Amino acid sequence: VYKNKFHDQDYYPKWIDADEMTFRGTLLPKNAVDVSGNGSYYLQYMFKYGAYADNYPNEAKDENGNYYNGFDIGWAVDPETREPVHLPGVDFIRVYTALNQYCGWIGETSTEIFMARDMHIYVRPDQHQ
Numbered sequence: 001v002y003k004n005k006f007h008d009q010d011y012y013p014k015w016i017d018a019d020e021m022t023f024r025g026t027l028l029p030k031n032a033v034d035v036s037g038n039g040s041y042y043l044q045y046m047f048k049y050g051a052y053a054d055n056y057p058n059e060a061k062d063e064n065g066n067y068y069n070g071f072d073i074g075w076a077v078d079p080e081t082r083e084p085v086h087l088p089g090v091d092f093i094r095v096y097t098a099l100n101q102y103c104g105w106i107g108e109t110s111t112e113i114f115m116a117r118d119m120h121i122y123v124r125p126d127q128h129q
Contacts, residue, residue, distance in 0.1 A: 004107040023096075028052075030101040032109060039104035053095055054111045 013021070032044045046055050073093075078085050097110040 004105060006105075007107060025096065026098050027100060028098045030099065032101055032103045034104065042103040042106055044103075044109060052098070053113060 028047065031047060032042045035041050035043045046057075073087060073090050076085050076087050077083060093116070095111060095113055095116075099109055099111075101109055103109055
């Protein structure tokens with residue numbers, strides 16, 4: 001990842017000694033376009049698939065006027081067949097960047113998560129104290 005003047009943090013994980021690492025998962029197509037033609041203005045398009053966090057503009061609102069930029073676990077699909085599945089519950093959710101693109105002075109584009117919220121908290125009866 002190219003470094004730029006706006007971000008001085010390390011881009012490569014400090015806990016890795018090797019010169020490279022490999023990720024497995026879904027790599028989405030690049031969705032940013034240099035509309036200026038000279039690298040000064042990029043436009044990132046939303047993906048038509050709805051089940052990706054940080055997929056909509058920050059000011060996007062739903063039909064009720066609420067700010068909306070998230071996903072619903074009810075949209076889960078089988079990774080092999082891509083058919084919808086019903087999940088009775090979820091213990092952990094992993095959010096990772098599924099893009100690998102560089103946008104000039106902006107730098108890399110990545111998933112930015114501000115908040116995660118459990119909308120249906122349920123404590124199993126055997127876990128009461």
